Amino acid sequence: xxxxxxxxxxxxxxxxxxxVSATVPAVRDEAIDTTGDARGSFSLAGVSxxxxxxxxxxxxxxxxxxxxxxxxIGPSGCGKSTLLRCLNRMNxxxxxxxxxxxxxxxxxxxxxxAMDPVELRMRVGQVxxxxxxxxxxxxxxxxxxxxxxxxxxxxxxDGLVEESLKGAALWxxxxxxxKKHAFELSGGQQQRLCIARALATKPEVILMDEPxxxxxxxxxxxxxxxxxxxxxxxxxxIVTHNMQQAARISDRTAFMLRESLxxxxxxxxxxxxxxxxxxxxxxxxxxxxxxxxx
Amino acid sequence: xxxxxRTRQARxxxxxARVLTGTVALSVVAVALFIFxxxxxxxxxxxxxxxxxxxPRDRGxxxxxxPVIVGTLYxxxxxxxxxxxxxxxxxxxxxxYAPRNFTTRAIRLAITNMAGVPSIVYxxxxxxxxxxxxxxxxxxxxAALTLTCMTLPVVITATEEALRQIPQDLxxxxxxxxxxxxxxxxxxxxxxAAPGIITGSILGLARAAGETAPILFTGAVFQMRRLPDGxxxxxxxxxxxxxxQVTSVxxxxxxxxxxxxxxxxxxxxxxxxxxxxxxxxxxxxVKW
Amino acid sequence: MTTPSTPSSGRRxxxxxxxxxxxxxxxxxxYLCGWMAIIILGAIxxxxxxxxxxxxxxxxxxxxxxxxxxxxxxxxGKFGMLPLILGSLFVTGVALAVCVPVGxxxxxxxxxxxxxxxxxxxxxxxxxxxxxxxxxxxxxxxAVLIPFVRQFFGLDTGMTALTGGIVLGIMSIPTVxxxxxxxxxxxxxxxxxxxxxxxxxxxxxxxxxxIPAASSGIFAAVMLGLGRAIGETMAVLMLTxxxxxxxxxxxxxxxxxxxxxxxxxxxxVQGGLHYSVLFAVGLVLFTITFAINLAADLVLERQRxxxxx
Numbered sequence: 078x079x080x081x082x083x084x085x086x087x088x089x090x091x092x093x094x095x096x097v098s099a100t101v102p103a104v105r106d107e108a109i110d111t112t113g114d115a116r117g118s119f120s121l122a123g124v125s126x127x128x129x130x131x132x133x134x135x136x137x138x139x140x141x142x143x144x145x146x147x148x149x150i151g152p153s154g155c156g157k158s159t160l161l162r163c164l165n166r167m168n169x170x171x172x173x174x175x176x177x178x179x180x181x182x183x184x185x186x187x188x189x190x191a192m193d194p195v196e197l198r199m200r201v202g203q204v205x206x207x208x209x210x211x212x213x214x215x216x217x218x219x220x221x222x223x224x225x226x227x228x229x230x231x232x233x234x235d236g237l238v239e240e241s242l243k244g245a246a247l248w249x250x251x252x253x254x255x256k257k258h259a260f261e262l263s264g265g266q267q268q269r270l271c272i273a274r275a276l277a278t279k280p281e282v283i284l285m286d287e288p289x290x291x292x293x294x295x296x297x298x299x300x301x302x303x304x305x306x307x308x309x310x311x312x313x314x315i316v317t318h319n320m321q322q323a324a325r326i327s328d329r330t331a332f333m334l335r336e337s338l339x340x341x342x343x344x345x346x347x348x349x350x351x352x353x354x355x356x357x358x359x360x361x362x363x364x365x366x367x368x369x370x371x
Numbered sequence: 372x373x374x375x376x377r378t379r380q381a382r383x384x385x386x387x388a389r390v391l392t393g394t395v396a397l398s399v400v401a402v403a404l405f406i407f408x409x410x411x412x413x414x415x416x417x418x419x420x421x422x423x424x425x426x427p428r429d430r431g432x433x434x435x436x437x438p439v440i441v442g443t444l445y446x447x448x449x450x451x452x453x454x455x456x457x458x459x460x461x462x463x464x465x466x467x468y469a470p471r472n473f474t475t476r477a478i479r480l481a482i483t484n485m486a487g488v489p490s491i492v493y494x495x496x497x498x499x500x501x502x503x504x505x506x507x508x509x510x511x512x513x514a515a516l517t518l519t520c521m522t523l524p525v526v527i528t529a530t531e532e533a534l535r536q537i538p539q540d541l542x543x544x545x546x547x548x549x550x551x552x553x554x555x556x557x558x559x560x561x562x563x564a565a566p567g568i569i570t571g572s573i574l575g576l577a578r579a580a581g582e583t584a585p586i587l588f589t590g591a592v593f594q595m596r597r598l599p600d601g602x603x604x605x606x607x608x609x610x611x612x613x614x615x616q617v618t619s620v621x622x623x624x625x626x627x628x629x630x631x632x633x634x635x636x637x638x639x640x641x642x643x644x645x646x647x648x649x650x651x652x653x654x655x656x657v658k659w
Numbered sequence: 660m661t662t663p664s665t666p667s668s669g670r671r672x673x674x675x676x677x678x679x680x681x682x683x684x685x686x687x688x689x690y691l692c693g694w695m696a697i698i699i700l701g702a703i704x705x706x707x708x709x710x711x712x713x714x715x716x717x718x719x720x721x722x723x724x725x726x727x728x729x730x731x732x733x734x735x736g737k738f739g740m741l742p743l744i745l746g747s748l749f750v751t752g753v754a755l756a757v758c759v760p761v762g763x764x765x766x767x768x769x770x771x772x773x774x775x776x777x778x779x780x781x782x783x784x785x786x787x788x789x790x791x792x793x794x795x796x797x798x799x800x801x802a803v804l805i806p807f808v809r810q811f812f813g814l815d816t817g818m819t820a821l822t823g824g825i826v827l828g829i830m831s832i833p834t835v836x837x838x839x840x841x842x843x844x845x846x847x848x849x850x851x852x853x854x855x856x857x858x859x860x861x862x863x864x865x866x867x868x869x870i871p872a873a874s875s876g877i878f879a880a881v882m883l884g885l886g887r888a889i890g891e892t893m894a895v896l897m898l899t900x901x902x903x904x905x906x907x908x909x910x911x912x913x914x915x916x917x918x919x920x921x922x923x924x925x926x927x928v929q930g931g932l933h934y935s936v937l938f939a940v941g942l943v944l945f946t947i948t949f950a951i952n953l954a955a956d957l958v959l960e961r962q963r964x965x966x967x968x
Contacts, residue, residue, distance in 0.1 A: 225554060399832060461695050490891075613795065643786070
């Protein structure tokens with residue numbers, strides 16, 4: 078169905094006559110704190126997303142703490158990936174997507190003209206569902222981001238490449254064959270190469286959209302280990318379908334739900350992963366999680 | 372009629388259809404083979420060092436075809452230098468920027484229609500626009516610009532098709548690393564699409580090299596004692612040379628003219644075959 | 660552009676105003692090139708019309724299109740295009756009679772009755788035929804077909820509409836085959852299987868289901884073959900004898916529109932009436948081929964939509 082949506086002059090979504098955030102009860106996120114010097118924390122307030130005139134996400138309030146893993150879970154079609162793409166403005170590339178509410182990265186708005194999406198993406202990297210290395214050498218893949226930022230010196234690039242490949246736990250496997258074509262790597266190696274490629278720009282946040290869904294169990298394990306290593310230095314937001322995975326690797330979990338096709342998706346609950354998986358506040362969360370386990 | 376009879380009739384019809392269409396297909400093969408053998412048989416005898424290293428003498432009845440070969444190369448390479456950048460950028464526009472609207476549909480329609488405009492009409496256009504209005508005179512540059520107009524649709528189509536085969540994933544990955552749209556195209560998409568673009572363009576340019584009508588009034592000449600010395604020079608050309616010999620030299624030298632045809636067909640075919648082979652090798656190397 | 664202070668911002672290259680300007684310029688160039696096809700096609704139309712203006716004013720459009728006498732160099736010149744238009748039609752008619760049955764039958768064979776190897780070989784052969792320059796076809800016609808036609812039909816000259824038409828037909832075969840083959844290939848497999856499941860043989864399926872389903876594509880193939888034949892210059896110039904008189908049979912010399920432009924443009928005064936009339940001939944040619952291609956394109960587009968579902 079088509080929900081009438083308007084984008085008002087200041088960029089907020091207006092719907093059924095009033096601002097969107099006013100029409101739904103906001104989920105309070107207790108973890109919001111804007112103090113601290115850690116980088117890479119997102120705050121979302123009343124975030125709504127519409128594809129054309131179709132409202133797909135409504136009124137998300139959420140804090141994503143720095144240097145931790147936040148998992149977005151929920152049934153397919155609940156807008157997890159769409160919400161993820163709001164954080165690095167990749168929705169801009171789809172065209173015809175309107176985003177309302179406010180999203181701030183370290184206190185600074187990333188919405189509209191307040192932020193150049195190109196600069197935002199240098200700070201917020203992304204790893205995709207399927208490994209998507211560029212058709213070039215391993216080295217050139219990792220060096221792509223730094224080169225985009227204007228790094229030209231060979232020594233500096235070499236250092237960044239090595240550091241990033243180590244960060245993605247791929248260095249030992251490829252250090253002798255950096256000139257090899259990336260397509261010669263296995264699927265799991267390719268995905269770790271993509272993580273290394275994202276790390277090379279020294280991002281504050283890495284967004285991961287079901288990064289292990291196309292991989293075998295052993296490669297999945299390696300990716301999860303890598304994520305555990307990384308979170309001491311970078312904020313990670315991961316979308317996953319896999320409940321066990323969310324339970325294993327994340328510090329906080331957000332549960333999103335689109336209750337019917339006629340209404341937009343919204344955030345049901347967000348909290349510490351342990352609490353979410355043992356004693357969630359909302360019974361919908363519980364039934365989703367247990368249903369998946371059962 | 373009984374069911375059995377009908378089945379038998381159907382079988383007969385099937386056999387007749389097979390034989391009939393097969394014979395027609397075979398006759399097409401026979402014609403192609405005849406063309407190929409005839410050109411080789413008549414032309415190969417002319418090939419020797421004199422033929423490719425000397426200028427024509429006695430209105431082309433004697434001597435070689437060096438300025439003819441050089442002129443063809445000169446015009447074709449100039450055409451390539453003009454067509455490739457414009458055609459590739461136009462292909463980039465269609466594959467990466469063009470909105471889905473009426474204007475884009477009109478551009479596509481214009482491209483398919485350009486491919487159907489008769490070559491002699493391009494010749495008229497080149498005469499009016501480049502030779503006279505732009506003041507280039509009958510020259511390599513005027514002829515190359517004319518051939519460029521003719522070859523553009525091929526290069527544009529080849530580029531767009533090659534770009535569309537590059538998975539969206541790659542563009543997303545580049546954009547997510549903070550690359551601009553332009554950098555993404557330049558550094559990731561175009562290099563990945565290069566084999567398709569280059570091969571398609573070479574096939575189009577090979578055809579341009581064999582065209583006569585567009586260069587008739589834009590710069591090709593019957594006789595030149597020296598080699599072309601710049602873009603404003605006139606030129607001799609393989610296809611025009613064949614035409615001019617046959618139609619305006621009484622007692623034209625069969626061997627030399629067929630030799631010229633052989634050089635033209637061999638050049639066009641060899642370049643096309645190499646280009647197609649190279650593309651298939653590249654495709655096998657990279658599977659999306 | 661203000662960048663908030665982040666620890667690594669020293670290394671990061673800010674997107675300066677110059678860079679943004681450069682990007683905007685490149686984007687503008689890309690857009691310009693994107694529009695180039697429309698620009699060129701429009702320019703061709705404008706140049707043809709502009710240069711035909713004098714002919715239309717002095718000789719008159721209707722007079723030119725219906726005149727039966729083409730004596731451009733007599734004084735005053737007579738610019739009746741009908742002999743040229745009919746010449747083109749005669750040659751094209753012969754060409755179609757050659758290329759349509761042969762092309763469609765060969766396409767049916769390739770698409771319905773042959774294995775992969777035969778298909779690949781046929782495709783290479785067709786590509787070779789398409790790659791041979793038209794002047795070489797003309798040369799072969801001069802060497803082989805002209806003497807043959809003269810002897811076989813006992814004519815005074817072998818340079819006839821028939822000769823030009825046959826060679827033109829052979830040249831158009833690759834176009835007809837490849838587009839018909841595409842059209843047959845695009846017919847969904849379910850349709851064929853459905854027919855086969857009803858107990859139809861391969862040929863019955865082809866004849867009753869596949870060919871009707873692909874008919875619009877085959878029609879487009881014929882149209883494009885026709886466009887190619889009407890617009891072809893060099894082979895007809897070398898083979899049809901170029902007599903600019905009202906043709907009465909295909910065994911006579913004829914002169915086509917393309918041949919007239921090619922043969923006469925070299926000897927006219929630039930900007931003169933004859934020059935302008937030749938542009939008018941070009942304009943007629945352009946209009947005809949444009950209409951044919953537009954029709955073929957619309958048909959193909961409709962077919963594409965139908966199978967896309």
